[in-house]
Amino acid sequence: MGVNPRINSITIEFSCQFSVEIRDSSLATILIAFSKLLPQILTDFIQKVLVGFGESAMGQTRKPFCCDKCGNNKEFIWKTRHGKETNILTVFQWVRLQQLPVQCKGCGHKFYITRKLLRIEPMKRIPAEVYRKLGLVGSLTTYRVAKKIVNMFGWTVDKMTIWKSVQKTAREIDFKVDSKELPQGEADGTGIGIKGIAKRGKELKVFVQYKSGGGVRIAGLDIGNYNSAWDKLFENSVEVLKGFKRFLLITDGDSSILEGLKGKVKILMQRCLWHIPYQAKYVLWQDGVKHRSSEWLQVMSELMEICAIRPFVDCQKTIEKMIESKRKRLEEVIKYCLEKGYTHTVAYLENAKPDMFTAIEKRLTGKTTSKVERVMRTVNMRVNVSKWSTAGALNVTKIRLAYYYNGFDA
Numbered sequence: 001m002g003v004n005p006r007i008n009s010i011t012i013e014f015s016c017q018f019s020v021e022i023r024d025s026s027l028a029t030i031l032i033a034f035s036k037l038l039p040q041i042l043t044d045f046i047q048k049v050l051v052g053f054g055e056s057a058m059g060q061t062r063k064p065f066c067c068d069k070c071g072n073n074k075e076f077i078w079k080t081r082h083g084k085e086t087n088i089l090t091v092f093q094w095v096r097l098q099q100l101p102v103q104c105k106g107c108g109h110k111f112y113i114t115r116k117l118l119r120i121e122p123m124k125r126i127p128a129e130v131y132r133k134l135g136l137v138g139s140l141t142t143y144r145v146a147k148k149i150v151n152m153f154g155w156t157v158d159k160m161t162i163w164k165s166v167q168k169t170a171r172e173i174d175f176k177v178d179s180k181e182l183p184q185g186e187a188d189g190t191g192i193g194i195k196g197i198a199k200r201g202k203e204l205k206v207f208v209q210y211k212s213g214g215g216v217r218i219a220g221l222d223i224g225n226y227n228s229a230w231d232k233l234f235e236n237s238v239e240v241l242k243g244f245k246r247f248l249l250i251t252d253g254d255s256s257i258l259e260g261l262k263g264k265v266k267i268l269m270q271r272c273l274w275h276i277p278y279q280a281k282y283v284l285w286q287d288g289v290k291h292r293s294s295e296w297l298q299v300m301s302e303l304m305e306i307c308a309i310r311p312f313v314d315c316q317k318t319i320e321k322m323i324e325s326k327r328k329r330l331e332e333v334i335k336y337c338l339e340k341g342y343t344h345t346v347a348y349l350e351n352a353k354p355d356m357f358t359a360i361e362k363r364l365t366g367k368t369t370s371k372v373e374r375v376m377r378t379v380n381m382r383v384n385v386s387k388w389s390t391a392g393a394l395n396v397t398k399i400r401l402a403y404y405y406n407g408f409d410a
C-alpha cells in the first residue's frame with residue numbers, strides 16, 4: 001500500500017497494567033480472564049507499534065509513503081498521534097485504533113497513514129487475509145456453523161460478516177483452462193434451489209479439466225437456466241483453448257452447449273457414457289415404461305453393455321470392430337424403442353448417438369466413470385442445505401471448489 005519495505009526496524013517496549021479478579025485456578029477460568037485481557041493488549045500493542053513506525057517514517061528524509069494528491073514524499077507534518085478512531089478486524093477480534101493523521105506540506109492535503117503502515121487497503125475495515133479466512137470457513141459449512149466454529153476459537157464475528165467475506169473472497173476467484181494441464185475435461189450441471197423458484201429451477205454448471213498428474217481442476221463455473229447457453233462456462237478459457245490442437249470434452253449435454261464456441265476452438269465432444277444409462281432411466285420413465293419390466297430390462301441391459309468401454313485396448317482394428325458392433329447394437333435398441341413407441345427414449349438416444357464414441361475412435365483414453373460427478377457431490381454438500389440467491393450460491397461454490405481442487409487457501 002505504498003509503503004517502502006526498506007523501512008528500518010524499530011524496537012518497542014511494551015508493558016501493561018491490568019487487574020482482574022480470578023476466582024479459581026482452573027484453566028477454563030484463567031482463559032476467560034485472559035480473553036478479557038486480550039482485546040486491551042491487542043489494541044494497545046498495535047497502536048504502540050503503529051506510532052513507533054509512524055515516527056520512524058516521519059523521521060526519514062524520503063518517507064515510505066507519499067501524498068495521494070500531489071505525490072510529495074518528503075515534507076509532512078504530524079497532526080496528532082491520536083486521531084479519529086477506526087475499526088479493523090484481526091484474526092483475534094475487532095480492534096479500535098486511533099488513526100495517525102499527517103498533513104502534506106506541498107499541497108496542504110490531510111490524510112491518515114494508518115492503513116498505509118498496516119498495508120491494508122484504504123477505507124477497508126476487514127483486511128484481505130482476514131476476510132479470505134472467514135470466506136473459506138463460510139464456504140465449507142453453513143453460515144450458522146461457521147459462526148459457531150470461529151466463535152469457539154475466540155473470534156467475535158457475526159454471520160453477516162462471514163457472509164460478506166464469502167462474497168468478497170469469491171470476487172477474487174476466477175476459473176479458466178490451464179495450458180499446462182491436459183487437453184481433456186468434463187462439463188456437467190446439477191439442479192440447485194434458488195429462492196422464489198421451484199426445486200431444480202436453476203442449474204449449476206461445472207467445467208473441469210484433467211490434470212497431468214491425475215485428478216481434476218476447476219476450469220469454469222456458472223449458474224443458469226436448464227438447457228440454456230453454456231457459453232459462460234467456457235468464456236474465460238477461449239484464448240487458452242485456442243492453444244490446444246484439440247480439446248476433448250466429455251459431457252452429458254448435446255453439442256448445442258458449445259454453440260457459442262463454434263469456429264473459435266477445436267473441441268471434440270464425447271457423451272459421458274457413464275451418464276447415459278442414468279439418463280435412460282429417466283426417459284424410460286417419461287415414456288411410461290415400468291421399472292424392471294422385461295421391456296425396461298431389455299433397453300437398460302443393452303445400454304449398459306454399449307456404454308461399458310474397456311480401457312487399454314490399443315489395437316486400432318479391434319477398436320474399429322468394437323465401435324462398429326456397439327453402433328449396431330445401439331441402432332437395434334433405438335429400433336426397438338421406436339417399435340414400442342418410446343418417443344422420449346428414441347429422441348434422447350438419437351441425440352446422443354453422434355458423440356458417443358469420439359474418444360475411443362480417436363484412441364483417446366477411454367473412461368467409464370465420471371470425474372465431474374465427485375465434484376458435484378462436493379458442491380451439493382454445501383448448496384443443498386439452503387435456498388440461495390443466484391450470486392450467493394455461485395460465490396459459495398466458487399470458494400469451495402477453488403479450495404478443494406485449485407489450491408486456493410486462506
Ligand SMILES: [Zn+2]
Pocket residue numbers: 067068069070071072104105106107108109
Ligand atoms: Zn500533497
